[in-house]
Amino acid sequence: DSGVTQTPKHLITATGQRVTLRCSPRSGDLSVYWYQQSLDQGLQFLIQYYNGEERAKGNILERFSAQQFPDLHSELNLSSLELGDSALYFCASSVAPARGDEKLFFGSGTQLSVL
Amino acid sequence: DQQVKQNSPSLSVQEGRISILNCDYTNSMFDYFLWYKKYPAEGPTFLISISSIKDKNEDGRFTVFLNKSAKHLSLHIVPSQPGDSAVYFCAASPNAGGTSYGKLTFGQGTILTVHP
Numbered sequence: 001d002s003g004v005t006q007t008p009k010h011l012i013t014a015t016g017q018r019v020t021l022r023c024s025p026r027s028g029d030l031s032v033y034w035y036q037q038s039l040d041q042g043l044q045f046l047i048q049y050y051n052g053e054e055r056a057k058g059n060i061l062e063r064f065s066a067q068q069f070p071d072l073h074s075e076l077n078l079s080s081l082e083l084g085d086s087a088l089y090f091c092a093s094s095v096a097p098a099r100g101d102e103k104l105f106f107g108s109g110t111q112l113s114v115l
Numbered sequence: 116d117q118q119v120k121q122n123s124p125s126l127s128v129q130e131g132r133i134s135i136l137n138c139d140y141t142n143s144m145f146d147y148f149l150w151y152k153k154y155p156a157e158g159p160t161f162l163i164s165i166s167s168i169k170d171k172n173e174d175g176r177f178t179v180f181l182n183k184s185a186k187h188l189s190l191h192i193v194p195s196q197p198g199d200s201a202v203y204f205c206a207a208s209p210n211a212g213g214t215s216y217g218k219l220t221f222g223q224g225t226i227l228t229v230h231p
Contacts, residue, residue: 002160043219056218104161105161106151106158106159
């Protein structure tokens with residue numbers, strides 16, 4: 001158990017809809033990261049927050065947004081969903097904004113299926 | 116543009132033998148390299164890492180080798196055990212002092228199966 005909690009574990013929805021994925025980091029971790037894993041793809045970095053502020057952005061679509069709340073949990077909002085958004089979405093956390101050598105702790109992911 | 120590549124989707128080895136997982140990268144700015152292991156229905160877990168100033172790092176049965184000139188790294192598991200069966204991801208990070216915190220670039224993963 002990494003200590004990172006993601007809900008829900010599975011989500012099935014239709015095209016055009018909007019969903020919210022939730023992440024609670026490990027106790028004491030201030031940084032939260034979101035990654036997307038599609039079929040045959042490695043994990044793609046989406047976005048990172050540190051203590052409520054956005055710190056780094058990857059190839060995140062404009063239809064996607066995220067935030068980190070004062071209690072440090074984070075939500076990833078996906079809107080106008082398309083079939084291609086079906087993927088496994090991981091949240092990870094670390095104590096501080098990770099240097100290259102700081103390991104991340106991953107949750108078990110949310111499997112999103114867009115039908 | 117796949118900056119980190121794991122060209123072998125799968126690898127099968129016998130228990131007790133060596134497992135060698137390979138990873139190639141293209142971005143010269145990568146400064147730190149990590150291996151993560153993933154079991155089904157779980158998130159990736161950190162396994163071992165290496166800085167670009169080193170060419171080898173060892174942790175128990177796991178050793179990572181880095182060849183900067185070839186932009187290649189490998190993970191050796193000796194001896195392999197059935198419990199090592201998992202998906203292994205190679206990941207790379209740019210300069211540790213830079214602003215790309217946590218912005219790991221992952222390979223596609225290699226499925227390792229260790230047979231008893």
